[in-house]
Amino acid sequence: MAGVDVEVIMHGELEKKVDSNGGKACCHGKGPGYASPLEAMAGPKESLLYVTCVYTGTGREKPDYLATVDVNPNSPTYSKVIHRLFVPHLGDELHHSGWNSCSSCHGDSSADRRFLVLPSLISGRVYIVDTKNPKAPSLHKAVEPEDILAKTGLAYPHTSHCLASGDILISCLGGGDGKADGNGFLLLDNEFNVKGRWEKPGHSPTFGYDFWYQPRHKTMISSSWGAPLAFSKGFNPQHVSEGLYGRHLFVYSWPDGELKQTLDLGNTGLLPLEIRFLHDPSKDTGFVGSALSSNMIRFFKNPDGSWSHEVAASVKSIQVQNWVLPEMPGLITDFLISLDDRFIYFSNWLHGDIRQYNIEDPKNPVLTGQVWVGGLIRKGSPVTAVAEDGSTYQVDVPEVQGKRLRGGPQMIQLSLDGKRLYVTNSLFSTWDNQFYPELKEQGSHMLQIDVDTEKGGLAINPNFFVDFGLEPDGPSLAHEMRYPGGDCTSDIWV
Known part of the structure; x- marks a missing residue:
């Protein structure tokens, strides 16, 4: 950070830092979150998880809700939903979430990680949830889509991140007409009013x-899914060739908002979705998961200040029988990086496996763990995989607590210490209905994967299973997860 005196001691003691979102001086331990990613790793063990749950698209005329799940193994309600906050409208499609304040505000003693920001992907509404009572959150405010449209022209809100300035930044996937050319970035102020x-x-x-x-x-870098008019109706491969889906990364000056460079990922980077820099704020490298191409792509800064990209790890498509296409991509739909920047984890929603790679050398990720928790080529599926020698096979997927695992692994969230990986299996209601129609009738579930952080390795925890097929109002679709104290996909260090 040019012109700024930054001194960070190795084990997380922050001596002095000036943030680039308004010049506030940051002093250790004064605001929300943690002074460094390594300090966050030593934070308290998670006891609660907030999960966005969807009835939109299931045929049930019920509003979506935020579920609070008990993940404390010493609790009598361990592995159960202990609270449900229903939103007041139908058809929202709650999707991703973010905090009003996080570790980027660590130096601001007036900041408080209290409000969870819940954008609604389809309706365009943004709900603000008060977590002052962590076990029973309440609805604080709704930012209405009409207000957002009138002031910005934006709709289809997706990712929310807090800023060190106190503002909230939300990416939007289109305009009110559902066309991609209306998309951009929405700013809310610290009282959740639309700024522009x-x-x-x-x-x-x-x-x-x-x-x-x-x-x-x-620098800020954004990724690209597709035009809402296309993805909201289900996935049609023809829409890719028609240019209705993305394959680019967009590099912006931060915090100025000037588009400085566009990286064309080509056919190796079709549908780049989740994007993360390494957590160490001094690092100039990160990764993006390309869903359709099923590649993990590394992006990095060049000596001249421009940015480049390369394929870092690949999931081979599988030859299949009895499916809509002769080849099935893994479909990398979510990934994250451990807080110490040692491991990357991602889910293959169609194949059905979760992978762990060591990225201590970011240029050469090494596969260190893999576990099968669903997918379309599991034993008992009508779809069979074809090996190189022409033989067919299917994959063993274990039951958990006597329950057959449904769908494929989708959203993932890692504990602060990196030892527990939580997994849900709903992607987006329309796509769920297309690829895993049983989810609409049987609902989602949540798993916990035990992680070996020494040698590498993944294993299903047999003691944890949350069955969203047994919800009081009928089976629901569980998507993104958040911890009340922050996590490795919501916290950014400055």
Whole structure:
């Protein structure tokens, strides 16, 4: 961070830091979150998880809700939903979430990680949830889509990140007409009022989806899913060739909002979704998961200040029988990086496995763990995989607590210490209905995967299973997860 005196001691003691979102001086231990990623790793063990749960698209005329799940193994309600906060409208499609304050505000003693920001992907509404009572959150406010549209022209909100300035930045995937060319970035102030767009006029990305900022490199990079008019109706491969889906990364100056560079990932980077920089704020590298190409792509800064990309790890498509296409991609739909930047984890929603790679050398990830928890080529499925020698096979997927695992692994969340990986299996209601229609009738579930952080390795925890097929109002679709104290996909260090 040019012109700024930053001294960070190895084990997380932050002596002095100046943030690039308003110049506030940061002093150790004064605000929400942690002074460093390594300090966060030593934070308290998670006891609660918030999970967005969806009835939209299931045929049940019920509003979506935020579930609170007890993940404390010493609790009598361990592995159970202990609270449900229903939103007041139908058809929202709660999806991703973020905090009003996180570790980027660690130096601000007036900041408080209290409000969870819940964008609704389909309705365009943004709910603000008060977690003052962590076990029983309440609805604080709703930012209505009409207000957002009138002031910004934006709709289909997706990813929310807090900023060190106190503002909240939300990526939006289109305009009110569902066309991608209306997308951009929504700014809310610290009282959740619409401030306007973040990016400079004329600097909107071609497609929207996820984003991550790295202030010491004065950079924010966003990814690209597709036009809402396309993805909201289900996945049609023809839409890819028609240019209705993305394959680019968009590099912005931070915090100015000027589009500086567009990286074309080509056919190796079709549908780049989740994007993360390494947690160490001094690092100038990160990864993005390309869903359709099923590649983990590394992006990095060049000596001249421009950015480049390369394929870091690949999941081979599988030859299959009795499916809509002769080849099945893994479909990498979510990934994350451990807080010490040692491991990367991602889910293959169609194949059905979760993978762990060691990325201590970011240029050469090494597969260190793999576990099968569902997918379309499991034993008992009508779909069979074809090996190189022409023989067919299917994959063993174990039951958990006598329950057959449904769908494929989708959203993942890692404990602060990196030893527990939580997994849900709903992607987006329309796509769920297309690829895993049993989810609509049987509901989602949540698993916990035990992680070996020494030698590497993944194993299903047989003592943990949350069955969203048994919900009081009928089976629901469980998607993204958050811890009340923050996690490795919501916290950014400045």
